[in-house]
Amino acid sequence: MFYKILRGLTKLSEVYKKLEEIVKEKYISNSIYVRHAYSRNVDPVLQGVPDIVIRPKDAQEISEILKIANIENIPVTPRGGGICEFGGSKPIGDGGIILDMKRMNKIINLDEDNLIVTVEAGISWGKLNEYLCHYGLYTGCMGPGSGMSAAVGGSISHHSVGGGGCAKYGACTNQLVSLEVVLPTGDIIETGSQANKYSKFPFNRFGNGPDLAGLFCGDNGIFGVKTNVSLQMFPRPPFAAYKTFQLPRKERVISAKIMNEIRQKGIDVYDVMYIMDLIVRIGCEQGMFPFWENLKKKRGVIFYTIEANSEKELDEKVKQIDEIMINNKTEELGSEISDGNIAKWHYTEQGHWQFYHNLxxxxxxxxxxxxxxxxxxxxxxxxxxxxxxxxxxxxxxxxxxxxxxxxxxxxxxxxxxxxxxxxxxxxxxxxxxxxxxxxxxxxxxxxxxxxxxxxxxxxxxxxxxxxxxxxxxxxxxMVDIGAYTPEYYNFMTSIKQVLDPKMILSRGKFNFWGK
Amino acid sequence: MSELKNLKEEWKAVFSCMSCGDCGFAIRPAVGRYLTCPVKEAKGDEGFEIYFSRGRMNILKSILEGQIPLSKELAEFVYQCSECGNCTEVCHMSQNEYIVLNTSKWIDHVKVWEALRKDLVEAGFAPLDRHGKLIDYMKDDNMRNPYGEEEAKKFEWVSEFPEIKEKGELMFFGGCTMPLRQVDTLKSMMKILKAAGKDIAMSKDEWCCGSIALRIGDERSVIDIIKHNIEIFKNMGAKTIFTACAGCYRTWKKDYPELLGEELPFEVKHITEILVDMLNNNEIPFKSVEGSEIVTWHDPCHLGRHMNLYEIPRAALLKIPGLELKEMKRNRNNAWCCGAGGGVKSEFPDLALNISKERIKEAVDTGAQILTTSCPFCIGNLSDAYKEMELDVQEKITVIDIIDLIASKI
CATH class of the missing domain: 3.30.70.260 (ACT domain)
Structure with a gap:
């Protein structure tokens, strides 16, 4: 029954000793309990128990770990916040090494002049933005909906959205300036402006040849381990408006029409979210949304948030977007959270990092x-x-x-x-x-x-x-059902083979299994 | 092999944990949330996920699925938890009454940890060494306290106060920690009561409330204690019993009725509830004061998150002349634990001290000259940490029980 206890490497093994020498005893474990603590993500069915869990302190340690992993042919899975809903931050199958990146959670540099912050990749969006708010700044895109825990590095690996600000700023990778990455074979590189060894600080992602930072954006952790991330920051506008509306019948089509009209009119909106009738109805039945329980018809809702640098600018934008809402026969809910204005909770109480937990x-x-x-x-x-x-x-x-x-x-x-x-x-x-x-x-x-x-x-x-x-x-x-064009998958495979000939990193994703 | 009887009863909580990880990392300034798990943070760079709730829930899933067993090794990890309940707060944390996270209806982490501890005890992997001694002392007929002191020593202080009656409607439950480790605070309490003209009674037959054993997971050792204590106070005509210990308060008010499956025949109050009444009725004759000092309140977990007693101590503080209350960054349901609870202080004292040091620094950041609270475990651990801190910290702030604080102003 407890066969998994027998799996993996013991403290006495040569490999474990070598890894321990790199990171020191306190930061490596092969305890069966520690391993199981890292064996699952959000979904209830996928599990992979690692052999070893390591909490590295920097890129150099990760480089040395990867070199040993290559020699010993041991898969390595980086894990940021560990909140993937489909098994991304645990091994595929049992075994291998988990790199718990959460030890690397420091702010390295705040460049207020150039509005760029450089952080270790394990920092959460919550921690980063808490720091920035003291300077009147924020990251624009606030990371994923799980931003209180999610790591910046993991988010760059997934083009994360959902934590607020995405209608205005897009996915978090849009704000990427520079990355420090440990390649699967252990080489450490920097991208963007930092590819020029004479550059003193990160200032731009593009140039110095192709956008190789893009290779690591949305790579789901297969091309390298992100260790430092430089992001653009933005001054947080002092004015904001947030309203929630109930949709009329045919809400799916209407909500899409509203979003299209907002884009076509070029209204600079911070967030727009459509919450479908199913969620409203079941949520009310389950007691999750007391503020919507009095809605006569449990139709879907749509909300927007707009930011502005002056009241006048805000009023003008609100006027434009409200016109779209009225023309599409939506009904505005009251202005307070208690009135059902979920947009206000989302923005003013940072509900944007928690809304998905509700579901x-x-x-x-x-x-x-x-x-x-x-x-x-x-x-x-x-x-x-x-x-x-x-x-x-x-x-x-x-x-x-x-x-x-x-x-x-x-x-x-x-x-x-x-x-x-x-x-x-x-x-x-x-x-x-x-x-x-x-x-x-x-x-x-x-x-x-x-x-x-x-x-x-x-x-x-x-x-x-x-x-x-x-x-x-x-x-x-995607690979199993043949959704990739053969040419695209071959291209991706070729890159993987060059960067990671033994398919050490995140082994199994995209069916890159190695031999 | 353990039958996991207790843990199986918590299966809904265990498998409803969706591993979002907010119990380890949450920072949400808009609602006053700045991190969650004092143990994980005190572990610092060594903070593997086994040291906070998500990792532990993942382990419990594997245990319930039969993949891995209970063991002594597991117990060594599990007891490094103060059971402060901050993870539960985060897990339930819409922090807005109009939005309910349904997990709040079926995940109570402290209940899960207590179930696990019970199973570890039943399987023979716990109590750990020091915890075992505490329970043995508590059960010893000559001691009846976890400090290994003779039973009579607990009541020595009473001889100084002949006004304490043997029977009465308002009865005091002394517990163990104050009479044996912080007896001056009890004397302060008597000073306040005497000044206010308040009569109390107490029994010299009371036993340790059993909190220590319950937190460690040895429920079987406590049932007789509960029955004994209730019987004693019932026979003495108590209508209200009060205690100055947050741990005793939680045990009497929450655990006793739950374990017995019935309401107690009297009301249970914490000393701050008694004090606030006296303060509101202007029954305490304070000295006149000039100027004011800044005080900050530390919410004991056993009063706050476990019992929802947040506002009464604050109301009491606001009634004390010459004090200005300034909240710490993390307060009420977001308060940082002192680190003493759940058996951490006795088995892992360094861990407990590191957690308290963090809390003292937070208190210093408010600019307060006084850090006060109302729990002998918090006071003990905060004071121990305070003694180890730099002189410049000690010069900025003092740590004092609210009872001593009030008594000093009479």
């Missing part, structure tokens, strides 16, 4: 089996409709889960978030239950979950979306 755990043990993608504004109503259709087609399997858990999984999407360009972010999938329920291990639950998860994400992939946070599950599914 997890609606029932005991109910957890998300989702993935996160971008699509054009025009496309999302149809994608949401197709997810509904998929749900109906898979009712039989859903009922099997219901028969054990007494709760039926819910397929759909979290909030639809306007990001840069005419694009939105969709977190879609279904909620379900892990195999352990009511004191019994139901392996059948895991089997159904995996089958349904794969089925739904394949379906959404075929609608043409762009996955950005892919983890264990989605990165391999």
């Amino acid at each position: 997890w755990g609606m029932s005991p043990c109910m957890e998300p089996l989702t993935a996160e993608c971008f699509s054009s504004i025009d496309s999302y109503p149809e994608i949401l409709n197709d997810i509904d259709q998929w749900d109906m087609e898979h009712n039989e399997d859903m009922q099997k889960i219901l028969s054990i858990t007494k709760s039926r999984p819910i397929a759909g999407s979290g909030p639809i978030l306007l990001i840069d360009g005419n694009n939105v972010e969709i977190t879609c999938g279904f909620t379900s239950f892990g195999s352990y329920f009511d004191g019994v291990n139901h392996e059948i639950l895991k089997e159904i979950d995996l089958k349904l998860w794969k089925s739904l994400l394949e379906r959404v992939t075929k609608s043409g979306v762009q996955w950005y946070m892919m983890g264990d599950f989605m990165s391999r599914l």
Whole structure:
């Protein structure tokens, strides 16, 4: 039963000793309990128990670890905040080394003149922005919806969005200036302006040849370990307005129309989020949204946040966007949070780092089996409709889960978030239950979950979306279902082979397994 | 192998944890949240995830799924937790009444940790060495306290106060820590009560409340103690019993009824509830004062997060002449633990001290000259940490129980 205890390397092994010499005893562990602490992410079904967990202090240590890993052919998985919803920050299969990057969480330099901050990659968005707020600054894009914990390095690896500010600033990678990266073979490089060894400080991402920083943006951790990140910062505007509206019928199409009109009129909006009727209705039924319980019709809502440098500018922008809202027959909720104005909570109480948590755990043990993608504004109503259709087609399997858990999984999407360009972010999938329920291990639950998860994400992939946070599950599914063009996948494979000939780093993602 | 009886009862909490990690990293200034786990932060660079809730929940998932067993090694990790409940606050943290995180309905981390500790005790992997001694002392008929002192010593201070009655409606439960380690504070309490003309009674037959054993997970050792203590006070005609110890307060008010499955036959109050009444009624004759001092309040976990008693001590402080209350950055439900609870002080004293030092620095940052609280464990640990801190810190602030603070102004 406890076969996993026997796995892995013991303290006496030569490899462990070599690694221990690099980082010192306090920062490395092969305790079975420490290993299991790092064996899961958010989803309830994927698990991978590492052999060793290391908390490195800098790029040099990581470089030395990777060199040993190459010699010994041991996979290495970097882990930032560890909040991937689809197994991205744990080993795929058991074994290997986890690099817990959270020890590297310092602010290295604040360049107030040039509005650039340089941080260690393990710092959270919460910590970074708490620091910046003392200078009247912020990161613009506030990272992912899990920004209180999520690491900046992990977010760069995924083009993260969702923590606020994405309609104005786009994904966090838009703000990237320079990276320090440890390549899988152990070489340490700097990108952007820092590729020129005579540059004294990071100031620009582009130039000095191709944008090789882009290689590591959204790489899901396969091309290198980010150790230092330089980001643009922005002065936080002193004025803001935030309003929430209930949508009329045909809310999916209307919400998309509103977002399109905002973009077409060039209104500089900070955030726009559409929360569909399913979430409002079930959330009210489950007691999660007391401020919406009095809504007569549990339709979806849409909210916006606008920032400005003067009251006049703010008034003008509000006037423009309110006109769009009125023309689309939305009904404004009151101005206070108690009136249902979730936009105010989102912005003034930093609810932007917590909104998604609301949608997890609606029932005991109910957890998300989702993935996160971008699509054009025009496309999302149809994608949401197709997810509904998929749900109906898979009712039989859903009922099997219901028969054990007494709760039926819910397929759909979290909030639809306007990001840069005419694009939105969709977190879609279904909620379900892990195999352990009511004191019994139901392996059948895991089997159904995996089958349904794969089925739904394949379906959404075929609608043409762009996955950005892919983890264990989605990165391999894209390859398994042949969604990449052969030429693109060959190109990506060639880069991987050059950078990481033994496929040490994040082994298994995108089916890069090595020999 | 352990049957995991207690842990299995907490399966909903364990498998409802979605590993968001806010219990380890959350910083959300808009609602006064600046980090979460005192143990993880005190571990610093060695802060592997096993030292905060998410990692522990992941381990418990693996244990319940039968992948890994309980062990002594696990116990060594598990008891490095003060059970302060700050992780629960974060887990439930919309911090707005109009938005409810449903996890708040089925995840109570402290209950989970206590269930795990009970299973570790039942499986023979706990108590750890020092904890075992405390429980043995507590059960010893000649001691009945976890300090290994003779039982009579706990009541020596009472002889100085003949006005303490043997029976009465308002009864004082002395507990162990104050009579054996901070007896001057009890004398201060008597000074206040006497000045206010308040009669109290107490029993010399009271036993340790059992908090230590409960926090360590040895529930079986406590049942007889509970019955004994309740019987004693019932027979003495108590309508209200009060205590000056936050740990005793939580144990009496929350644990006793839960373990017995019935309400107690009297009301249980904390000393700050008694004091605030006296202050509101102007029953305490204060000296006249000139000028004012800045005071900051440390929320003991057993009063605050465990019992939701946040405002009463503050209301009391505001009524004391010559004091200006200034809050620490982390206060009320976001308050930083002192590090003593959950058996940390006795088994891992250095860890407990490091946590307290952090709290004292936070108090100094307010500009306060006085750091006060109302829990003998917090006072003990904060004072020990204070003694180890630099002179410039000691020159800036003093650590004092609210009882002593009030008594000093009479």
